[in-house]
Amino acid sequence: MRAAGLSLKEPSALPGFGLSLGYALAYLSAIVLIPLAALIYRAAGIGLAGFADVLGDPRVLAALRTSFGIAFAAAVVASLFGLLVAWVLTRYRFPARRIVDAAVDLPFALPTAVAGIALAALYAPNGWIGSLLAPLGLRVAFTPLGIFVALVFVALPFAVRTVQPVIGEIDRELEEAAATLGATRAESVFKVVLPPLVPAVLTGFVLAFARSVGEYGSVIFVAGNLPFVSEIAPLLVVIKLEEYDYAGATAIATVMLGISFVGLFLINLLEAYARRRLGHG
Structure with missing residues (x-):
């Protein structure tokens, strides 16, 4: 055997x-x-009735929608831009490339609370970036958009580091052969380069989504934390614990665990299917 x-x-x-x-x-x-x-x-221990009460709370439902919806959007954006960043770092040589490569890992090392404070300072209406966006009518800090920015910040390294080694393994001779056979640049990208990267991109998406769903420290400083607007589910768990409502906290955490497991399981099935179709598994 x-x-x-x-x-x-x-x-x-x-x-x-x-x-x-x-x-x-x-x-x-x-x-x-x-x-x-x-x-x-x-x-x-709270029984089905307790779960029904938790899930029937409009505030809990709003927090779950905020957490999972924005986490999904952030994971999609992080995956797309992570692919671009990984491609540039792998395929091109330019000054300070190693510095840029090291900077990708900063969200890993930076305490999440520090990241949240920095993002809030930058995107606040009087911050460096926020002051430029304010005349355009765009407000990032203390809104759901602030949550999105924070989640993309913490999720990007997962997308980059997952795809980067796979890009390095792609044989450039395949691209040259496609060009020799008359393929345009767009055809070479979509028919030769991208297909082998699909499983790695999906893996990066899974990691980015999982990281984003459970993120707490960087979000609470830039979100505003308004119920029904910019309150995330992890914050609601902490609030329940501070109120000594341990049953409610564990119920919300369990619901998050269940939704996350089902979502990650389905994405992993999609990744496995992509690997079989492309002959990688």
Whole structure:
């Protein structure tokens, strides 16, 4: 029997399959599965009626729509611009390229609260960017648009770093061959370059969306946090905890977990389908 092209009994530098699988499952259970199970168990205590009350709260529904809707839009934009940034960093050599490449990772290292304060200062009506947008009638800070900007900021590195290695593996001779056969630039891009990148772009979208849905620190400083307008679901969970409404907090968290799981599962199915169609899996 073979797994991933290797016999389970074939000698390797890693421990045997059984031991490796045991460690992997133990680690996954301790870090991920057990905490999530505890959350679901705690939420189950309120019963179906409790969940119905939570989901029937217009404020909760508005916060969920804000969180998931803007997270989806931010993930789409981050994926598109992440593809462009990754292409430029991989295919071109220009001064300060390494500095730009390192700057992509700054949202990873920057505390989210600091990022939120910086974005609020920049996009406030009297900020550097906000003061330029104000005469145009555009207001970013303390609006849902501010949430979108913050989520794109934190999600962009996931999109870039997922696609960048795949771009580096594309053989340029394929593009040259397409041009030799008479393909235009647009045809070369859409028929030769982009198809191998689709699975990686979808993976980057999944990571960006997952990161955006749970983002809290950078959003609360730039969102305004107005109920029914710019209040996100994670903030509502914190509010419930401060009110000692642990049942309500766990119910909202469980609903977020369920929606996120279903959404990520469907996107992963789409990614797997794309890999099969393109011959990558």
